[in-house]
Amino acid sequence: MxxxxxxxxxxxxxxxxxxxxxxxxxxxxxxxxxxxxxxxxxxxxxxxxxxxxxxxxxxxxxxxxxxxxxxxxxxxxxxxxxxxxxxxxxxxVIKRGAAGEHYRQQVIAANVDVVLVVCGLDADFNPRRIERYLLLVRGGGAEPVVVLTKADKPGADVDAALAALADVAGAEVPVLAVNAKERDSVAALEAWLRPGVSAVLVGSSGAGKSTLTNTLLGSERMKTAAVRESDERGRHTTTHRALIPLPSGACLIDTPGMRELKPTGEEDVAENFADIEALAEQCRFRDCSHAREPGCAVRAAIEVGQLAPQRFASYLKLRDEVAGAAGQLAHRKAQNAEQKVAGKASNKRLDDKYGKR
CATH class of the missing domain: 2.40.50.140 (Nucleic acid-binding proteins)
Structure with a gap:
């Protein structure tokens, strides 16, 4: 076991x-x-x-x-x-908001210790998407590790990628660049794949999750496919989630690529944007919206290049998305509570009518 x-x-x-x-x-x-x-x-x-x-x-x-x-x-x-x-x-538990208009949650994986957020150093590289993954992972209680694959690909700029992720990952989230096809390179992950550990791979199609799994297994168990040359977009090769024991004694869950990462409303945006939250505490007004208020430390940090405008825009977007999802979640819980009360009342009427006690 x-x-x-x-x-x-x-x-x-x-x-x-x-x-x-x-x-x-x-x-x-x-x-x-x-x-x-x-x-x-x-x-x-x-x-x-x-x-x-x-x-x-x-x-x-x-x-x-x-x-x-x-x-x-x-x-x-x-x-x-x-x-x-x-x-x-x-x-x-790692969850996301399911696609569609109605509020639903989709469980990606349960009872995992480590989440390996996989992203290729090609057209797949997207700091904003990694930001979203970290938001979902941290909300689930597991340890995130960012794994940048295709470090061997011509033109891959590892240093630039690490610099782009400095604020996104912060000091507490490890970021590793590997060649997913090389066992010696992938050995860098062994510290997070000790005996008894449960890990899950998440990332978009073509990021190299299945290739990484095969290298860790030492066999070609998972089907892989090359990305399209026209746009370097990945093709779905993993069609379902599967838990696989590894030779190291750990187990690994491979997942299909995910293109939509909707929050569930249970995430903590402040935890994922601690740099912006720290700046906000220096604003002149406690309720600063970081728009046109005088003495806004956040806008000042953007003007001097201390804070990237893209990261601030992502913060605002995710803050609004999480707030919207939280409202939908609260509405669903209220509806469920009302249905339970109505069900109990209906059962009581039936009991009274037919003499059941």
Whole structure:
């Protein structure tokens, strides 16, 4: 179980507090981890051997159930036979707002320790997209690491890329440039892929996630494809999320490329833009909007080149997006609460009518 990320506390004989209730409710059940998620169901594993299909609970089939309440790759579940009977509480979760007009959350991976944000040093390189990934990752409780692939590509300017990410990543987020095809180069990631660690790869199509996975595995297990020469855009080669044990003893979740990164409304924008927040504290007015107010430290920093205008524009955009998503989330929670109250009232009327107590 350790090879597929079994929690260290459990391995040491200590059951997490929030696992005790579901374990007590299903004393005959055994734990397993979701290693693949498909539209038609799940594959789970009880060790490093191949996964096997299981039946999900009936309530997971209901369209009204929020997607984040169903299992995702990386989740721990309880099995009775070949049927999932419970979803164990998550330690960490990486989510995004799902595409579409209605508010929904999509779980990218659960119970991961490290998120490797992969970006190619070609036309794929985009500091603003990396900024979004870090916003989502930090909100989920895992440790982010930015991995710049294609460092061997002619014209790749590693120093310029590192400089462009200095404010985006900050001092606390590691940024590594690697050749995803070379084992010696990829060895730089070993510090984050120790035995028992669960990691997930995120990034756009063509960034080199599957190539990186193959190199870490030491075999060509994942399908790869070259980017289009016309625009260097990637092609989708990974079609579903999958958890894979690595020779190092860690496990890795490879994910399909994501082009849309909508916040869920649960993110902390201030944490991801600590440089701008620190400047804002120096503004003359506490409620400064950083537009035309006198004594604005943020605008002054932009004028002298201390703060990049693009980063400030991204801050404003993400702040508004997170606020909008938070409003939608609050509305959804209020609707769910009203439906529960209405359901209880309806059940009470039926009980009163038919004499049930």
């Amino acid at each position: 350790h090879a597929i990320g079994w929690p260290s506390a459990v391995a040491g004989g200590e059951v997490p507090e929030d696992w005790r209730a579901p374990l007590a409710a299903h004393p005959r059940a055994r734990p397993a981890r979701v290693v693949e998620q498909h539209r038609t169901g799940y594959l789970v594993a009880e060790g490093p051997s191949a996964g096997f299909p299981v039946e999900s609970p009936p309530e997971w089939q209901r369209a009204t159930l929020p997607p984040e309440q169903r299992a995702a790759v990386g989740d721990w579940v309880l099995l009775e036979g070949a049927r999932i009977v419970a979803l164990l509480p998550r330690r960490t």
